[in-house]
Amino acid sequence: MKKQDLFRKAVPLISLIFWIGVWWVIALCLRKPLLLPTPWRVLCKLLSLAITADFWLAVGTSLLRVAGGILTALLIGTLLAFLTTRIKLLHHLFAPLLSLCKTTPVASVIFLLMLFMGRKNVPFFIAASIALPIVWANIREGLLCVDTQLLEMAHVFSLTPKRIFWHIRLPLLCPYFKAACLSAIGLAFKAGIAAEILCLPEGSIGALMYESKLYLLTEELFAYTLSVVLIGVAIEKITLWLLTQTKREKEDGCHA
Amino acid sequence: MLELKHVTKKYGEKTVLQKLSHAFPASGTVLLCGPSGAGKTTLLRLIAGLEAPDEGTVQSTYQRTAIAFQEPRLLPWLTCLDNIKLVLASRTDADEQARLWLSHMELTEVANALPSALSGGMKQRLSLARALTFGGDLLLLDEPFTGLDDDLKRRIAPRIRESNPNGLTLMVTHKPEDAALLNATVLQLSGSPVHSLI
Numbered sequence: 086m087k088k089q090d091l092f093r094k095a096v097p098l099i100s101l102i103f104w105i106g107v108w109w110v111i112a113l114c115l116r117k118p119l120l121l122p123t124p125w126r127v128l129c130k131l132l133s134l135a136i137t138a139d140f141w142l143a144v145g146t147s148l149l150r151v152a153g154g155i156l157t158a159l160l161i162g163t164l165l166a167f168l169t170t171r172i173k174l175l176h177h178l179f180a181p182l183l184s185l186c187k188t189t190p191v192a193s194v195i196f197l198l199m200l201f202m203g204r205k206n207v208p209f210f211i212a213a214s215i216a217l218p219i220v221w222a223n224i225r226e227g228l229l230c231v232d233t234q235l236l237e238m239a240h241v242f243s244l245t246p247k248r249i250f251w252h253i254r255l256p257l258l259c260p261y262f263k264a265a266c267l268s269a270i271g272l273a274f275k276a277g278i279a280a281e282i283l284c285l286p287e288g289s290i291g292a293l294m295y296e297s298k299l300y301l302l303t304e305e306l307f308a309y310t311l312s313v314v315l316i317g318v319a320i321e322k323i324t325l326w327l328l329t330q331t332k333r334e335k336e337d338g339c340h341a
Numbered sequence: 342m343l344e345l346k347h348v349t350k351k352y353g354e355k356t357v358l359q360k361l362s363h364a365f366p367a368s369g370t371v372l373l374c375g376p377s378g379a380g381k382t383t384l385l386r387l388i389a390g391l392e393a394p395d396e397g398t399v400q401s402t403y404q405r406t407a408i409a410f411q412e413p414r415l416l417p418w419l420t421c422l423d424n425i426k427l428v429l430a431s432r433t434d435a436d437e438q439a440r441l442w443l444s445h446m447e448l449t450e451v452a453n454a455l456p457s458a459l460s461g462g463m464k465q466r467l468s469l470a471r472a473l474t475f476g477g478d479l480l481l482l483d484e485p486f487t488g489l490d491d492d493l494k495r496r497i498a499p500r501i502r503e504s505n506p507n508g509l510t511l512m513v514t515h516k517p518e519d520a521a522l523l524n525a526t527v528l529q530l531s532g533s534p535v536h537s538l539i
Contacts, residue, residue, distance in 0.1 A: 234410075235414060238410065240391075241406070241407075241408050
């Protein structure tokens, strides 16, 4: 590996170490672990939590709720994008609704949803409502940005609609779908956890975080926050990996 | 039979072709020459049916038209081989035919490479291979020799000549001297206010 490549790969790690260092120095200077514990103590707390079944149950429950919301948004958002690109009337009909989803403060939506449904379901709907406009807008943009030259080529060589879809439209759409997934998942996950903190569904990370804050268990609060950050990063990396694998499989399939 | 009758084509205020009339021979190779902006590519697009004339008619009795566009228009996510196979629908000999034409265009070594790995001239040859593999009785080639050196042109020209023995091949080029390579008739697109092919 070249020195430059090594340096490029090391930069994020160095940057992370730097900021952990800053946190450590501030915590040591402040000497108030109730307000700001050191990274070491937070890490120890996280490890002690990670060996309990309750922690993993909470992680699993929260993930299931939020992932359900995101998957629903991916399905509905993709379908809406296709429909609103084809039928202008539907676009006019849904555009204000999706703008509303984008602009309404998350906390307002959380409180409103709490009035209409059980608090257990709110994080699911919040994750879906955050992800839906992002997915819809990205995929619609991808559908509208068709390469007319390639479509003309397809017309000249009498490609069937099925071939045009699989070999031209879908590959052109992939980057937009990838961008939609990456943006939506991160935001929806954070909003889903925020909804849990406000709705307090039993056995969720949000509820555990709220309890930590209530009893001033700052180390625990930091540990839960760290776990949410790590899970968020992991989800993003896994999604990226899955999308890359799908793309590769498709390419291999084409080559076969 | 391919006949143009008083064909006029405008893009906005600009008239690209004005009352052009011409009857092409039923078979053989014809080179369409003319300066840049003379309307050669527009004429090819009108013949292919990709655009409609504003006035006049384009009458064609050819059954199947293949085009090598000026820009290669390759699918960047498919290999060279798959780019050709794509247009052969579900023909049983698709792989064989695609490989044959890749070899004719001296592209065998890059059969499994993606177009991004090719030079401009190689992309042009791949686009040409795709059109020739697709086949047809009307073959429209828009500057297919762009980026090719003279030796390569000499080696490829017979393949073009032989690919459509019973139909008409129309080739747009800046170089009338290419006619000798293809045993082609040269038509010069020119004229103002009325266009003609001489």
